[in-house]
Amino acid sequence: AEVAELRARLRAVRHTVLVLSGKGGVGKSTFSALLAHGLAADENKQVALLDIDICGPSIPKMMGLEGEQVHQSGSGWSPVYVEENLGVMSVGFLLSSPDDAVIWRGPKKNGLIKQFLRDVDWGEVDYLIVDTPPGTSDEHLSIVQYLNATHIDGAVIVTTPQEVSLQDVRKEINFCRKVKLPIIGVVENMSSFVCPKCKNESQIFPPTTGGAEKMCQNLNVSFLGKVPLDPQIGKSCDRGQSFLAEAPESPATLSYRNIIQRIEEYCEQHHLQEEKIM
Amino acid sequence: LAERTSLAGVQHILLVLSGKGGVGKSTLSTELALALRNAGKKVGILDVDLCGPSIPRMLRVQDSAVHQCDSGWVPVFVGQDKAIALMSIGFLLERPDDAVVWRGPKKNALIKQFITDVAWGDLDFLIVDTPPGTSDEHISTVEALRPYQMLGAVLVTTPQ
Numbered sequence: 527a528e529v530a531e532l533r534a535r536l537r538a539v540r541h542t543v544l545v546l547s548g549k550g551g552v553g554k555s556t557f558s559a560l561l562a563h564g565l566a567a568d569e570n571k572q573v574a575l576l577d578i579d580i581c582g583p584s585i586p587k588m589m590g591l592e593g594e595q596v597h598q599s600g601s602g603w604s605p606v607y608v609e610e611n612l613g614v615m616s617v618g619f620l621l622s623s624p625d626d627a628v629i630w631r632g633p634k635k636n637g638l639i640k641q642f643l644r645d646v647d648w649g650e651v652d653y654l655i656v657d658t659p660p661g662t663s664d665e666h667l668s669i670v671q672y673l674n675a676t677h678i679d680g681a682v683i684v685t686t687p688q689e690v691s692l693q694d695v696r697k698e699i700n701f702c703r704k705v706k707l708p709i710i711g712v713v714e715n716m717s718s719f720v721c722p723k724c725k726n727e728s729q730i731f732p733p734t735t736g737g738a739e740k741m742c743q744n745l746n747v748s749f750l751g752k753v754p755l756d757p758q759i760g761k762s763c764d765r766g767q768s769f770l771a772e773a774p775e776s777p778a779t780l781s782y783r784n785i786i787q788r789i790e791e792y793c794e795q796h797h798l799q800e801e802k803i804m
Numbered sequence: 805l806a807e808r809t810s811l812a813g814v815q816h817i818l819l820v821l822s823g824k825g826g827v828g829k830s831t832l833s834t835e836l837a838l839a840l841r842n843a844g845k846k847v848g849i850l851d852v853d854l855c856g857p858s859i860p861r862m863l864r865v866q867d868s869a870v871h872q873c874d875s876g877w878v879p880v881f882v883g884q885d886k887a888i889a890l891m892s893i894g895f896l897l898e899r900p901d902d903a904v905v906w907r908g909p910k911k912n913a914l915i916k917q918f919i920t921d922v923a924w925g926d927l928d929f930l931i932v933d934t935p936p937g938t939s940d941e942h943i944s945t946v947e948a949l950r951p952y953q954m955l956g957a958v959l960v961t962t963p964q
Contacts, residue, residue: 548855548903550825550826550827551825551826551936552825580939581823581938581939582824582825627938631908631912631943632909632939633908660826661935662905663854663911663940667907690858690861693856693858693861693901694858697902697903699901700903
């Protein structure tokens with residue numbers, strides 16, 4: 527009956543993309559936010575961004591929605607809208623103060639994630655993007671389990687170039703294979719830094735073992751692209767603005783846009799294949 | 805009453821926490837342990853990041869294995885002088901890329917074992933490296949360590 531409830535609620539969601547890592551602090555939330563903004567630039571698309579990082583919800587701040595509250599209506603919880611076609615849900619909106627710690631064990635976190643899927647009235651959605659916390663634990667198992675009620679197009683896995691990150695990301699790739707979650711591809715953030723003054727390129731996080739590209743070759747996973755480290759990205763996130771809109775000329779913006787396009791193409795193709803099968 | 809347990813010989817316990825991931829908790833835990841060792845202290849590191857254990861690689865002991873003895877598991881001793889003792893789930897994986905896909909209760913059980921069933925011996929400092937967040941690992945670690953003398957927590961962040 528539970529599955530039926532979730533199925534009903536998620537019936538109007540065309541595409542679902544999970545943003546995962548394994549490693550913390552590599553830019554999952556940043557990427558999720560920009561993916562949402564990028565897709566929502568097309569006014570004809572309805573985009574939903576669901577933040578299931580219960581302990582460290584970054585999405586409200588990154589989307590400029592700090593202090594917003596969730597409202598209930600007859601049809602369920604209303605997402606908080608950034609644009610008419612971009613709705614957001616996060617535990618961040620349920621806290622009385624932004625510094626309140628959510629000190630919950632797994633089962634309670636799972637309960638809230640289920641509520642987010644069952645009780646939020648997303649309406650008709652073209653793209654549901656799910657931002658996750660680092661790791662391979664309760665939140666990840668639960669979201670895959672609950673989203674089996676609809677279908678998941680796949681996961682985008684985010685990393686940084688150094689081996690300490692890749693180590694955790696390989697585990698995440700294995701997690702995806704274990705739970706039969708298709709991998710759309712891997713994004714390498716913080717790839718290189720170009721000095722705005724002298725234009726010299728530095729590797730702040732040297733890829734001592736070949737970076738994400740080499741890892742993808744070894745594991746036969748699609749490499750979606752590299753994004754350079756641009757200090758404006760962090761600034762835009764802190765200020766709740768879309769980096770893509772604030773720095774349209776940045777090489778990082780170009781990288782993000784290319785990657786977003788590849789993700790869209792993957793999802794559209796996936797959809798066509800499914801329709802063929804049906 | 806604290807019986808003679810595996811942490812009885814530990815003078816100070818220090819937790820390294822953040823909330824945020826990727827800020828340098830494991831890096832700091834490692835450097836802190838090395839600095840204390842260089843200052844002549846006996847140090848242990850307990851890595852309770854079960855999903856993303858980084859300490860073994862940082863100390864170049866990722867290919868080591870843990871052994872059992874009468875008083876429990878023997879930690880991995882690092883370096884020529886063996887002055888740093890390390891326990892991490894990294895040593896228990898069959899393959900380094902194996903994902904530990906566990907829900908809370910299983911994680912909690914292993915953390916308790918790491919605290920009560922590891923033969924830490926006499927240590928001046930036990931540094932506990934944690935994963936990001938405020939969840940199962942953190943609650944369980946603090947609960948299991950409560951009977952002992954906890955020096956405190958060092959919190960790590962980045963500027964943004």
